[in-house]
Structure formats: C-alpha cells, structure tokens
Amino acid sequence: MIKFDRFKLKNGLTVLFHKDVTTPLAVVNTLYDVGARDESEEKTGFAHLFEHLMFGGSVNIPDFDAPLQMAGGESNAFTSNDITNYYDVLPAKNIETALWLESDRMLSLAFTPKSLEVQRNVVIEEFKQRYLNQPYGDVWLKLRPLAYKVHPYKWATIGKEIKHIEDATMEDVRGFFKKHYVPSNAILCIAGNFELDTIRSLTEKWFGDIPGGIKPARVLPAEPSQNEYREETIERNVPADAFYYAFKMPERRDEGYYFTDVLSDALGRDKSSRLYISLKKESKLVSEINAYITGSLDNGLLMISGKLNEGVAFEDLDKALWSELEKLKNTAIEEMELHRLMIKIRTAREFQEQGLLNRAMNLCLFELLGDANGVNIEHEIYQSIQPEHLQETAIHLFKKENCSLLKVKSVKHAE
Amino acid sequence: MLNRTTTPSLQQIDKIDFVKPLVFDIAGTTKLFHMKEVPNDTSRLDLYFDAGTARGEKGIASFVNGLLLSGTDTKTSVEINGEIDALGGFFESGISSENAVLSVYALKENLLPILKILVDAIEHLAFQTHEVEEIINDRKQKFKVNMEKVSFLAQREFQSRLFNDSLYGRITDEKDFDLIEIENLKKFHVEHYLQGLQKVVIIGDLPDVEIHSTIELVKKWTVTKNGTYEKDLQNLQGEFHVDKSGAVQSALRIGRILFNKTHEDYHDFIFLNTILGDYFGSRLMSNIREDKGYTYGIGSMLAELHETGYFLIATEVGKDVREATIVEIQKELTRLQEELIENEEIELVRNYLLGQLLKSADGPYSMADLYLSVEPYGLELDFYNQAIESLNLITPKRIQELAKKYLNWEDFTIVSAG
Numbered sequence: 158m159i160k161f162d163r164f165k166l167k168n169g170l171t172v173l174f175h176k177d178v179t180t181p182l183a184v185v186n187t188l189y190d191v192g193a194r195d196e197s198e199e200k201t202g203f204a205h206l207f208e209h210l211m212f213g214g215s216v217n218i219p220d221f222d223a224p225l226q227m228a229g230g231e232s233n234a235f236t237s238n239d240i241t242n243y244y245d246v247l248p249a250k251n252i253e254t255a256l257w258l259e260s261d262r263m264l265s266l267a268f269t270p271k272s273l274e275v276q277r278n279v280v281i282e283e284f285k286q287r288y289l290n291q292p293y294g295d296v297w298l299k300l301r302p303l304a305y306k307v308h309p310y311k312w313a314t315i316g317k318e319i320k321h322i323e324d325a326t327m328e329d330v331r332g333f334f335k336k337h338y339v340p341s342n343a344i345l346c347i348a349g350n351f352e353l354d355t356i357r358s359l360t361e362k363w364f365g366d367i368p369g370g371i372k373p374a375r376v377l378p379a380e381p382s383q384n385e386y387r388e389e390t391i392e393r394n395v396p397a398d399a400f401y402y403a404f405k406m407p408e409r410r411d412e413g414y415y416f417t418d419v420l421s422d423a424l425g426r427d428k429s430s431r432l433y434i435s436l437k438k439e440s441k442l443v444s445e446i447n448a449y450i451t452g453s454l455d456n457g458l459l460m461i462s463g464k465l466n467e468g469v470a471f472e473d474l475d476k477a478l479w480s481e482l483e484k485l486k487n488t489a490i491e492e493m494e495l496h497r498l499m500i501k502i503r504t505a506r507e508f509q510e511q512g513l514l515n516r517a518m519n520l521c522l523f524e525l526l527g528d529a530n531g532v533n534i535e536h537e538i539y540q541s542i543q544p545e546h547l548q549e550t551a552i553h554l555f556k557k558e559n560c561s562l563l564k565v566k567s568v569k570h571a572e
Numbered sequence: 573m574l575n576r577t578t579t580p581s582l583q584q585i586d587k588i589d590f591v592k593p594l595v596f597d598i599a600g601t602t603k604l605f606h607m608k609e610v611p612n613d614t615s616r617l618d619l620y621f622d623a624g625t626a627r628g629e630k631g632i633a634s635f636v637n638g639l640l641l642s643g644t645d646t647k648t649s650v651e652i653n654g655e656i657d658a659l660g661g662f663f664e665s666g667i668s669s670e671n672a673v674l675s676v677y678a679l680k681e682n683l684l685p686i687l688k689i690l691v692d693a694i695e696h697l698a699f700q701t702h703e704v705e706e707i708i709n710d711r712k713q714k715f716k717v718n719m720e721k722v723s724f725l726a727q728r729e730f731q732s733r734l735f736n737d738s739l740y741g742r743i744t745d746e747k748d749f750d751l752i753e754i755e756n757l758k759k760f761h762v763e764h765y766l767q768g769l770q771k772v773v774i775i776g777d778l779p780d781v782e783i784h785s786t787i788e789l790v791k792k793w794t795v796t797k798n799g800t801y802e803k804d805l806q807n808l809q810g811e812f813h814v815d816k817s818g819a820v821q822s823a824l825r826i827g828r829i830l831f832n833k834t835h836e837d838y839h840d841f842i843f844l845n846t847i848l849g850d851y852f853g854s855r856l857m858s859n860i861r862e863d864k865g866y867t868y869g870i871g872s873m874l875a876e877l878h879e880t881g882y883f884l885i886a887t888e889v890g891k892d893v894r895e896a897t898i899v900e901i902q903k904e905l906t907r908l909q910e911e912l913i914e915n916e917e918i919e920l921v922r923n924y925l926l927g928q929l930l931k932s933a934d935g936p937y938s939m940a941d942l943y944l945s946v947e948p949y950g951l952e953l954d955f956y957n958q959a960i961e962s963l964n965l966i967t968p969k970r971i972q973e974l975a976k977k978y979l980n981w982e983d984f985t986i987v988s989a990g
Contacts, residue, residue, distance in 0.1 A: 179611065180934055217576040222853050224579045227920045229927025231852065248927055253580035261576055278865025282821070286868050286888050290821045290990075292720040366574065394818065396716030428641075428653035438650055444710045464713065493658075500660035504679055507614050511935065 159516050159532055161346075162353050163524070166361065168369030169341030173520045173529055174356045175348040177513055183249040183349030184514050187259055188521035190344075191337040192239040193316075194309040194377060194455070202316020205236040206280050206325055207333055211243065213272030215262035228254035236314055239454040240525065244514060249349045253359065260363035263343065266334055273327060280322050284315050292395045293565060303389050304403045304458055304561040308380035339370025344524045348517040380405075380456055387561040392568045397444065399565040400474060402461040404554050409454040410526055415538050416550040417450055421459050422498045423490060423547070424448035424481070429497065432461065435481055442469050442477055454526070459554060471564055485551040489544035502539050585926045588933050588960070590953040593773075593940055598787050599794040604772040605947070606783055607940040615680040615776025616937065617687060617786075622795050623672035623764035626739040626802065631748045632760045635707060637667045639757065640674065640765075642703040644696035649703060652693045661686040669740045670801060670878050671770065680776045684785060691789050697761055699754050712749050723888060725814045725989035726823035733808045733985045734827060734882055740802055769793035775940045803879035805829045807985045814989035822894040822990030826901065827884035828983050832876040833949050837974060839962035841874065844974050846921050848872050848908065849885060853920070855904050856885065864900065866893045878948060883978070891990055898986070908975035912968040922963050929956065 162174045196203045211234065212221045225232050230247025232255075245255040288294045297313050305311035316322055345364070347356055383405055407413035425432045425448030432446045446463030465474060509515050516532075523531035553559075593607040625633045641656075641663065643649045656663055659682040664675045676686050718724040728743050735741030769790055774783060807829045831838065849856040849872030856870045870887035889897045932942050933956075946955045 181930055182934055223920060226851065226853055226924040226927075227579070228582050229585060229923045229930065231924070231927070246931065248583075248585055248930055250583040250585075251580075254582065257576070257580050264576075275862060275865040279861055279868060282866065282888075282890055283868040285820045285890065290722060290819060290888070292717050362574065395720065397713050427657050429650065429657040434650050438706075441706070444713045466709065467713075497654070497658045500679075500682075501657060501662075504614075504660035504662070504677070504682075507612060507679060508677060511612065511614060511937070 159510065159520065161520055161529055163529060164357065166340065166365055168365070168367055169339075169372065170360075170364050170367070170369075171344045171524060172356070172360050173344065173346040173524060174351070174353055175346060175516055175520060176351065176353075177348060177516075178350045180350065180513055181249055182246060182513060183252045183255070183347065183351070184517040185245045185252070185255040185259055186346045186348070186514070186517040186521055187243045187263075188344045188346075188518075188525060189241045189243075189338060190342045190372075190525060191241055192237050193312065193314040194238050195337065195373075195375065196309065196312075198309070198312070198317075200321055200325070200329060201312045201318075202280070202314075202322045203325065203329065203333060204241055205314050205316070206276060206322055207330065208234050208236045208241050208243075209276040209280060210266065210272060210330060211262055213269065213276065214267035215258075216265035216267060218258060218261050219267065221258055221262065224254055225258055230255060238310055238314055240522070242518060242521070244518065246514060249351070252347070252349065252351070253363075256359055256363040259345075260367065263338060263340060263364065264367050268327065268331060270327060273325070273330060277322055277325060280315075281319055284319055284322070288313075288315060293393070293399055296399075296401060296563065296565065299389065299391055300401055300403060300561070300563045303387055303563055304405070305380055307378045308455060309377060310380070310453065310455065336373050339372070340364065340367050341369050341372040344521045346517040346521045348513050377455070383561075384558045386557040388564070389562075390564040390566055392566045395565060395567050397467070398465040398469075398471065398567050400461075400463060400465070400471065401563040401565075402478070403561045403563070404459040405559050406450060406457050406459045406554060408456050409452075412538060413550055414450075414457075415535075416542060416546045417459050417554065419498055419502070419539070419542055420485065420547055420550055420554070421448040421450050422501070423485070423494065425461060426498075427501065431481055431484075432478070436463075436474070436477055440477055441466060442474050482551070482555040486548065486555055489548045492544070495542070495544055495547075499540065499542075503536075506536065582923070584923075585930055588930055588956070590933060590942070590956055591939050592953055593943055596783065596787060598769075598772065599791055600796070601798065602769055602771060602794045604774065604783065604787055605940070605943070606778075607773075607775040607936050607943075608777055610680075610775060610777045610936045613679045613681075615678060615683045615774070615778060617676045617683055618771075618773040619674045619769060619790065620771035620773075621672045621674070621765050622768040622770055622799050623760070624668055624670040625742070626669045627764055627799060628760045629756060630742050631744045631752060632756050633672065633764070634667055634744075635704075635711070635752055636757050636760050636765070637665050637672050638707050638711070639699065639703060640665060640697065641690075641693050642707070643698055643700055644693060645698050646696075647693070652689060655689050656686055659686050659689075663690070672764075680778055683774070683776060683778065684782050687786060687789060694765060699757050699761070701754065704752070704754055704757065708749050708752060712746060715744075715746055715749070722816055722819050722821060722823040722990040725816060726825045726987050729812055729814050729989060730825035730827065730884075730985065730987040733812055733987060734829065735802070735805060736808050738802045738805055740805070740877075766793055767796045770795050770798075773940065773944065775937055801878040805880055807882070809983060809985060811986040812988075814987070816990050819990035820891055821888045822891050822988050823886075823888050824894070824897065824901075825884065825886050825987045826984055827882055828985060830874060830881050830883045830978060832879075832881040833946060833951060833955065837978075839959050840966055840970055841974055841978065842959075843921060843925070843963065843966050844908070844971050844979075845872055845874055845883070846925060847913065847917065847971070848904065848979075851921075851924055855907070856887075856901065859904060860887070860889075860897055860900055864893075864896075866890060866897050866900075894988060894990070898988075902981055905975070905979045905981060908979060909972065911972075913971055915968070918966065918968065918971075922966070925963055926960065929959065
C-alpha cells in the first residue's frame with residue numbers, strides 16, 4: 158500500500174505527497190501531460206527534444222544541474238509517446254533546492270540559441286546511437302507506421318526522421334513550452350520524510366505564483382479498429398532473420414489492459430512460458446522469443462518478437478505461433494499456470510515498490526489516469542483475474558485482422 | 573517577493589550510518605553474509621563461485637555458467653525453470669573475468685525453497701547434448717549480432733589490448749564455439765562450481781534457522797583451492813582501430829591499468845575521476861556533449877579487479893567527429909594537469925559525492941552492496957568514513973598532482989571502432 162496526500166494549488170498544479178520516514182533522501186517527480194502523441198506529423202521528435210532543453214537553464218537560473226549537484230542531488234528525465242517525466246533525487250534536507258529549480262523551469266525557460274543548437278546535435282547522436290547504428294535498431298521506426306495508420310503512435314518518440322529534429326526552430330520551442338508546460342498540465346509528487354504542512358507551504362512558496370495557463374485539450378485521431386492483416390518485410394544487413402508480431406490491445410484505463418498483460422506473460426515472459434517452451438525448446442524454430450506489451454495509455458500493442466534459427470522459414474514459425482495462440486483461444490489456462498503468472502507479478506511488484514523514485518513516478522502516472530490511488534488498486538485487479546478473462550481476451554486479440562507483422566530478412570554482407 | 577535568483581541555503585551531510593551484515597562461517601574461507609533489516613517481504617540470494625572467464629580453457633566458463641539450469645538426469649530445464657517461476661523467483665547468472673555470481677530475487681518465504689531447486693539443478697547438472705548444442709547455437713547468433721555493434725567491437729579490442737597477454741585479455745571468436753567439448757564443461761563444473769563456492773549473501777528478513785539451512789545446503793561446494801588472480805598487468809599503449817563499414821558512429825574506449833580500493837591514492841583518484849567524467853556536469857560531458865554536441869553521452873570510470881583495476885573513458889560519437897573528440901578528451905586531461913581546479917568545482921563535486929554516498933547507503937539492498945564492494949579487499953565499512961574524510965581534505969593541488977601522475981596520454985590504450 159502506497160499512502161499519499163493530494164492537494165491542488167490555485168494555479169491548477171496537482172501536488173501529491175508520499176511520506177517515507179525510513180530514508181534520508183527525497184524525490185521530486187514532475188510529470189507533464191505531454192508526449193510524442195501530441196506532436197504534429199510534420200514536426201515529430203519535438204516532445205523529446207524539448208525534454209533536453211529543459212536542462213539548458215531557466216529564466217532565473219543559468220544552469221539546472223550544477224545547483225542540484227551542489228545540494229548533493231542528481232536529476233534526469235524521460236519522454237514517451239504519452240508523457241514527459243522529470244525527477245530529482247537529493248538529500249531530504251536540501252529539498253528546497255529541487256523545488257526552486259523545478260519551479261523556475263516551470264515558470265519559464267532561458268531559450269538560448271546555443272542550447273537549442275547543441276541539444277539538436279545531441280538528440281541526433283542519440284537517434285544514431287539507438288536507432289541507426291544498432292542491428293535491428295530501426296525496427297520500431299518501421300513497425301509503428303505499419304500498426305498505426307491514424308493515431309500519432311505511428312511515429313516513435315525520437316521522431317520520424319532526423320530532419321524533423323534538424324529543422325526545429327526557436328519559435329517552435331517557445332510555442333511548445335507555452336502550450337504544454339503550465340501548472341495545470343503538470344502533476345508534482347514529493348516523496349520523503351516530511352510533514353504534510355511543510356510540503357503544503359513549500360509548494361505554495363515555490364509554485365504558487367506561476368501563472369496557471371490553460372490545460373491544452375487533447376483531441377487525437379482515434380485509430381480505427383484494424384480489420385486487415387498487415388505484413389511488411391525489410392532487408393537488413395543483420396546476422397539472423399527476426400520477426401515482430403504486433404496485436405492491437407485495449408487502452409491503459411481498460412481492465413482488458415491487465416488481462417492482455419497477463420496473456421503476454423503466459424506467452425513469453427519467462428523460460429516456463431508457452432512460446433519459449435514450444436517454439437524454442439521443443440520445435441527449435443527460434444533462438445529467442447519474447448512477448449510483452451507496450452504499456453501505452455491509448456490503445457497499445459501486444460508484441461511477440463524474436464529471432465529465427467538458421468535455416469528456419471518465416472512460414473514455419475508463423476504456423477507454429479498461430480497454433481499456440483489458438484490454444485489460448487480454445488482452452489482456458491489451468492489454475493496452476495495462472496498461479497505461476499500471478500506470483501511473479503506480485504514478486505516483481507514488491508521489488509518495484511521498494512524504490513522511492515518508483516513510488517513517486519507511479520503515483521504521478523496513476524493521478525494522470527484519474528486517481529493516484531489506482532497504484533494500490535492495480536494489485537487487486539491482477540489478483541482477481543480468472544482464466545475466462547484471459548480466454549476472452551485471447552479470442553478478441555489473436556485474430557489475423559488484428560495483427561501487423563514486420564519481418565527483418567537477413568542479407569549477408571559482401572565481405 | 574520571492575528571490576528566485578539565489579539558491580536556497582544548503583545543509584551539509586554530516587553523518588551517514590553504515591550497517592554491516594551478520595557474518596557466518598560456512599567452511600574454510602567461505603562465509604555467508606546476512607543483511608536482515610529488510611522492512612518488507614522481498615529477499616535476495618547471491619552465490620559467488622570461483623568460476624570466472626579467466627578460469628579453465630578459453631570460453632568454457634561462460635558456457636557452464638549459461639548451462640547451470642539446463643537439466644539433470646531426472647529433470648528437464650523447462651521443469652527446473654517452471655518450478656522456480658511457480659515460486660515467483662527471478663534467477664540471474666552473471667560472469668566476470670574473476671568470478672561467477674548466481675542471484676535469486678523472491679519473496680522471503682520462497683527463497684529457501686528456490687535455493688533447494690537450484691542446489692539440486694547444479695549438483696546434478698547433466699550437460700545433455702541437445703542443451704549444449706542449443707546454447708552454442710544461441711551464443712553464436714548473439715555473437716554475430718554483437719559483432720555488428722561498434723560498442724562491442726571497441727570493448728573487445730580494448731579488453732585484449734588492456735590486459736594484453738594475460739588471462740583477462742582472452743577474447744572469444746566464433747570459431748571457439750565449435751571447439752567446446754562436453755567433457756571440458758563437465759570438468760569445469762566439478763572444479764569451479766561443486767568445489768568453488770566462495771561466498772553467500774542473503775538480504776531479507778529470514779529467520780536464523782533458514783540461514784543455517786542455507787549453510788547446510790551449500791556447504792559441500794565450499795571452495796577447496798582458491799585460484800590466483802592476475803596482478804602487475806601492463807596495458808599495451810598506443811592507438812588501435814577496428815574498422816566497421818557502414819557505421820554512422822564510432823565507439824571510443826580509452827584507458828589504462830590502474831589500481832583498486834587498496835591503493836593509497838584511491839579516494840582522491842575517485843574525486844578526480846568524478847570531475848573528469850563521472851557525473852552529468854563532468855568536464856567531458858560539459859565539453860563534448862553540452863558544448864559541442866558530439867555525443868549522446870560520455871563517461872569515465874575506475875573498474876576494480878581483485879588485485880588491480882583499470883581506468884576507462886567510453887563514448888559513442890558521430891563518425892565525422894571521432895578525431896575531434898579524441899583531441900578534446902586529450903585537452904581535458906591536459907587541462908587537469910596544467911590548471912588548478914577552482915574551489916567552487918571542488919565543493920560541487922564534494923557535495924555531489926556525499927549525496928551519492930548517502931544514496932548508496934539508503935536501504936538494506938544498497939547497504940549490503942556497499943559492504944560487498946569493500947569486503948573482497950579485506951576492508952571494512954570504515955573505508956567509507958575514510959572516503960568522507962578524504963572528500964573534506966582534498967585540495968586543488970592534490971588533484972593536479974594525481975592528474976599528472978595517472979592521466980598521461982602516452983600511458984593510455986586508445987581504441988576506436990566504426
């Protein structure tokens with residue numbers, strides 16, 4: 158059970174406070190309700206580029222990191238298709254430094270041309286390092302537009318192409334900040350050994366006078382339900398053939414999200430999972446295989462991916478894979494298997510909840526979904542799952558017309 | 573009116589409480605360390621074996637490590653993994669040049685039952701032909717994939733030049749995978765696992781009776797003859813390049829043999845290393861990422877081995893700025909040798925390191941790991957009090973002196989790939 162208090166400042170900023178008396182550290186986590194899905198198709202990669210700029214100094218403070226390091230702390234952030242999340246971890250007694258820094262960059266950024274130019278380059282190098290200079294690195298750049306035709310999930314957080322990042326202008330940057338980085342579009346969580354009254358007065362002190370702004374309305378084109386099987390093959394200079402099956406799944410707020418999560422575990426989380434046993438250990442079609450969900454807030458994907466053993470044809474894998482999926486549709490899973498999946502979920506959760514930062518991030522995410530207490534209810538949803546829930550979900554999900562398949566065909570180099 | 577231009581007043585970290593785990597003798601030199609103060613149901617078990625990659629014939633150690641749960645005469649690998657999963661256990665096996673570590677993460681009531689499964693699996697490991705063939709096949713494919721990564725190519729070349737002709741410098745090639753023989757695997761398993769247990773760690777609120785059961789279960793594996801570790805190593809100096817056609821980035825690995833925690837310059841060198849490349853505001857990050865935009869990240873570290881250690885700078889940069897990056901790295905090293913550091917930078921790094929130490933001591937898992945990183949060197953937790961003392965005493969002159977002593981370009985192995 159993660160306990161918390163919640164209050165709202167007059168400018169619309171939601172504040173969550175999680176008390177932990179056992180640690181000398183504090184976490185300040187700030188979630189902004191903006192991600193790559195909020196970009197326009199002509200200017201992708203922007204939410205993430207902007208995250209980099211948030212470290213380039215704010216209106217009253219030339220450098221974000223140095224004062225935090227001086228206070229014994231450190232900071233980082235991540236951007237996804239859904240959200241942008243910033244966090245500071247520091248000794249609890251210096252909490253005010255983090256609040257000073259976070260509030261100033263919520264108030265306004267410095268917007269220096271140098272910072273924009275350098276971070277454009279840094280992000281381009283990140284693009285190369287993660288997506289272009291890795292075997293199979295560009296798979297998600299290809300898979301997203303195959304699985305999504307309308308919804309902005311069709312581009313990756315890093316952006317559709319390097320050119321979009323190169324073309325970002327100062328005007329774009331200012332506009333983005335003004336629209337999305339307002340208190341009413343943010344959720345702040347403070348965790349550590351404090352009193353609620355202290356947190357109330359400190360947040361009022363540092364964040365209270367920031368103009369509230371208007372929470373931008375989000376109107377995203379909904380992805381129509383898929384009713385055709387999609388397949389694409391790309392040829393790459395890689396050592397082995399690889400496959401990426403993507404099935405559309407329910408959105409984060411739907412209970413079907415949890416059923417799908419457990420289904421993916423049953424298929425390919427561990428070395429006792431169905432696909433691992435059947436396709437790797439028994440029929441030796443693959444060298445590796447995994448199943449997982451993308452965890453997206455809007456309709457996401459259940460993924461089954463892996464690599465073929467040498468000499469195995471994609472068709473053989475396809476046949477064997479669908480036959481395993483059919484089993485999940487035709488026969489409810491046994492209690493014993495369900496129990497095995499549940500205890501792993503429970504164990505993983507106990508470990509995750511140990512971390513102060515993890516708790517703070519999760520509280521913010523669930524608050525965004527509607528109620529921070531969702532973090533405590535999630536556990537009950539998992540434990541109440543019955544075999545028939547999984548079977549119904551499997552019947553609904555594992556249809557050819559709900560599937561997009563990306564194949565990476567290995568072409569040998571000319572040595 | 574709120575003053576937003578000056579930093580709120582800071583408080584120094586005056587004291588950190590370090591907690592030592594309980595120590596139990598298993599047999600010979602093998603001990604069990606128990607960190608009991610865990611306020612929830614989680615637990616972790618680590619088993620350390622004298623089974624690192626420097627032991628045995630080239631490549632053997634890593635295959636035995638990967639095969640530990642591959643089945644006995646009465647149980648298949650699927651059955652063993654299924655039993656561990658049914659208890660909610662997460663199993664990991666790791667290997668370095670000097671040892672192999674098996675870890676289990678589980679709820680505390682399941683830790684001992686999982687250990688029993690593990691002990692049976694390892695004790696009666698059968699090395700079935702189909703399992704051995706499967707892992708060789710998988711590893712070959714992984715190896716080929718890795719050979720497409722500039723970071724892997726650079727790391728491999730660096731390791732071979734850094735450790736030169738010592739056992740730590742042995743690197744595997746694809747052809748080595750075909751030379752693996754089951755008899756050699758079996759021999760290694762007996763010598764380095766069944767007679768190779770060096771250390772056991774339990775973190776979790778387990779009753780003493782379970783600690784004693786653990787000792788009884790693994791006692792038979794106590795290491796009989798501790799192998800020796802490489803020392804007095806000398807890296808091969810100079811520049812080395814691995815070509816990779818089609819790469820859009822180059823990986824750089826630059827470093828030299830240095831020392832570990834037992835050396836008198838250790839604490840102060842850590843300070844110097846932090847300034848140079850071990851935090852977000854470091855000189856390498858400030859210059860090469862935040863000023864030039866050549867890279868997504870660059871860092872430096874001191875990696876420790878049992879009898880020695882090495883210093884390393886690592887990054888991936890745009891192919892067209894590889895030479896420019898090397899020049900800048902060199903400049904930063906020279907600057908540390910020629911210019912005294914301002915007090916403000918010293919104070920910042922001091923506070924940052926104190927904060928990091930506070931974080932490293934936060935919670936039973938971190939605390940246990942902190943202890944485990946001094947224990948192999950015969951040191952105690954007082955080492956960290958000395959670290960704090962050194963932090964408070966360090967001077968610009970001392971840092972310059974260490975830079976002159978240890979950061980000379982001509983002493984380095986410089987590797988690039990891409």
